[in-house]
Amino acid sequence: AQKVTQAQTEISVVEKEDVTLDCVYETRDTTYYLFWYKQPPSGELVFLIRRNSFDEQNEISGRYSWNFQKSTSSFNFTITASQVVDSAVYFCALTFFNYGQNFVFGPGTRLSVLP
């Protein structure tokens, strides 16, 4: 079964704190893609990152970083020095190399960054 779990339903932090959003996935496929999306209050989902299953290198983009560990089936997302504009719902998602299979989205984590 393919499944994405985001155990943290809601997180609140104070501005400038670091915060990590957890994502754990289940799949029997050996080749797959993992994604993170941000959904601000406006509603549109904004693509943040895609990682394929062959590439376990961690990635950093500005204040954002991602830690992919196949051994624990996790793809965690860290925001350093959080800002109020980071307040949003964040979704982790999984898809596969085989044609015809669709995205599996996690339930999302609502992040509130307080001033």
Add this chain to the structure above:
Amino acid sequence: DGGITQSPKYLFRKEGQNVTLSCEQNLNHDAMYWYRQDPGQGLRLIYYSQIVNDFQKGDIAEGYSVSREKKESFPLTVTSAQKNPTAFYLCASSSSSQETQYFGPGTRLLVL
């Protein structure tokens, strides 16, 4: 500018009425998708299309219908058979089913 547009932003439906949500993309993507999002919930797939003139049901297709007559357009009709249509509807597209999905701004459907 390349992107996905959805219209209208807000839509009101009366009892027994069919309504159609528009989704257009100029990204030259083959695949298009419709998702439903209820308050505080994740995304659920309604329908998807991987190529023109072909589409498949997702997890919650009952009460909905789609067409894919043109590559750039994937309209969703919410029929009167959908008893609880109040939700936020998101359209997405991707170059293929394995690739990144890009989303439109969404349509909020409310029942009068």
